[in-house]
Amino acid sequence: MMLDRNALERLLSLDDAALTAVIRQLAAGAGVNTANLNFGKAELDNIRRALSLATEGDTSLAMDIIKNFKKQ
Secondary structure (H helix, E strand, O other): OOOOHHHHHHHHHOOHHHHHHHHHHHHHHOOOOOOOOOOOHHHHHHHHHHHHHOOHHHHHHHHHHHHHHHHO
């Protein structure tokens, strides 16, 4: 998995339903119970804002976290 500006732009281009589906897939893959995982418009707007403001350092840190999580 590669998390870079292109990946963020692809996520930002998704409609609400598709973005929610991707988030659910990622959460389930990390072992999170997604049965009660719901996102309202405000939460999705906040996620989009965070994705749009993410720097290269942020994406690098996120990749490090993911790699360390997978080692556990």
